[in-house]
Amino acid sequence: MQGQYRPLWLNENSALEVLDQRYLPHEKRVRVLKSGADAIEAISDMTVRGAGVIGNVAAMGVYLLAREFGDDKKRIREEAMKLRASRPTAVNLMWAVDRMLNVIEKSDDVLADAKAEAIAICDEDVKRSEAIGKIGCNIIEKIMEEKKLEKINILTHCNAGWLAIIDSGTALAPIYEAHKRGIDMHVWVDETRPRNQGANLTSWELSDAGIDHTIIADNTGGHLMQHDMVDMVITGADRVTRCGDAANKIGTYLKALAANDNGIPFYIALPLSTFDPESCNGVEEIEIEMRSEDEIHIMRGIDKEGKAQELRITPIGSKGANYGFDVTPARLITGLITEEGIIEPNETAIREIIL
Numbered sequence: 001m002q003g004q005y006r007p008l009w010l011n012e013n014s015a016l017e018v019l020d021q022r023y024l025p026h027e028k029r030v031r032v033l034k035s036g037a038d039a040i041e042a043i044s045d046m047t048v049r050g051a052g053v054i055g056n057v058a059a060m061g062v063y064l065l066a067r068e069f070g071d072d073k074k075r076i077r078e079e080a081m082k083l084r085a086s087r088p089t090a091v092n093l094m095w096a097v098d099r100m101l102n103v104i105e106k107s108d109d110v111l112a113d114a115k116a117e118a119i120a121i122c123d124e125d126v127k128r129s130e131a132i133g134k135i136g137c138n139i140i141e142k143i144m145e146e147k148k149l150e151k152i153n154i155l156t157h158c159n160a161g162w163l164a165i166i167d168s169g170t171a172l173a174p175i176y177e178a179h180k181r182g183i184d185m186h187v188w189v190d191e192t193r194p195r196n197q198g199a200n201l202t203s204w205e206l207s208d209a210g211i212d213h214t215i216i217a218d219n220t221g222g223h224l225m226q227h228d229m230v231d232m233v234i235t236g237a238d239r240v241t242r243c244g245d246a247a248n249k250i251g252t253y254l255k256a257l258a259a260n261d262n263g264i265p266f267y268i269a270l271p272l273s274t275f276d277p278e279s280c281n282g283v284e285e286i287e288i289e290m291r292s293e294d295e296i297h298i299m300r301g302i303d304k305e306g307k308a309q310e311l312r313i314t315p316i317g318s319k320g321a322n323y324g325f326d327v328t329p330a331r332l333i334t335g336l337i338t339e340e341g342i343i344e345p346n347e348t349a350i351r352e353i354i355l
């Protein structure tokens with residue numbers, strides 16, 4: 001299951017190797033995960049991140065638990081529950097652990113079945129992201145036709161490329177497909193404070209693919225939209241309720257408001273595994289991850305000599321509040337791009353597909 005654009009793979013000893021996303025774009029470091037505890041740590045400290053990949057690593061983490069605890073299904077389940085709680089917002093994590101545990105429950109050969117299921121979950125994401133790419137690209141072409149555009153400007157927030165869902169992502173999948181189809185395009189990349197997934201990861205992916213892009217400070221999008229410099233917005237999602245509210249990286253909601261005010265189409269791209277049928281009102285029902293305030297106070301990067309540095313940018317003593325996600329209400333979303341087609345963000349349309 002190793003491919004050029006895979007952020008995780010099994011090595012020859014069947015241990016899990018992951019691309020350590022904390023060091024990108026400056027260093028391509030690989031971390032080896034040998035146990036369920038390693039997988040929990042890698043998800044919590046954001047060695048790996050992005051809704052889909054968190055789910056993949058969680059699935060592999062359950063397989064690693066099977067390697068540790070053999071046929072002891074009770075122990076595997078207990079440890080898997082810790083894995084399930086390693087980040088609270090992205091629903092793919094819970095979905096993947098539950099799917100693994102269902103297979104293990106019925107299995108007579110726990111290790112072999114766990115390995116096969118974890119690989120299947122990863123491989124299915126390749127198909128999902130490919131389909132999202134094609135379906136989303138058709139929308140890009142439609143918008144260009146309607147607006148008679150020769151070149152399209154797309155804004156994206158955070159990173160929802162192949163580092164987040166193998167092999168081409170969710171929000172970036174239509175952009176990769178458009179590039180393949182030879183569409184003239186430019187991407188505005190929100191830096192995505194405080195962890196800078198846009199500035200560090202999306203820009204790295206797009207540079208590697210040779211796609212024209214510009215990194216902007218998070219607060220720039222509204223201004224660009226007022227001046228007709230954005231034709232559409234596409235983001236990923238960590239959890240979408242059965243009524244169409246979408247939790248995504250903090251700051252997404254403000255972009256959706258600005259897009260709505262300026263009549264700009266705002267799409268969310270997601271695999272069906274990101275839907276949460278249990279919840280409806282996302283603002284009230286989705287748990288928002290709170291992360292360490294250090295991520296607000298401290299910037300990481302490299303100096304002129306290429307040496308890694310951490311710099312405190314706030315006064316010692318000032319408090320920081322680090323909300324990881326926000327919820328964009330369905331009324332601000334033009335459409336949900338999924339592997340099954342475009343879904344309107346409302347309960348009737350979503351129920352038809354997921355229930």
Ligand SMILES: CSC[C@H]1O[C@H](OP(=O)(O)O)[C@H](O)[C@@H]1O
Pocket residue numbers: 049050051052157158159160161164165169170197235236237238247248249250324
């Ligand atoms: C495929 S969705 C990617 C998704 O992941 C982000 O969160 P994080 O970097 O904290 O895992 C974000 O909300 C993106 O849209």
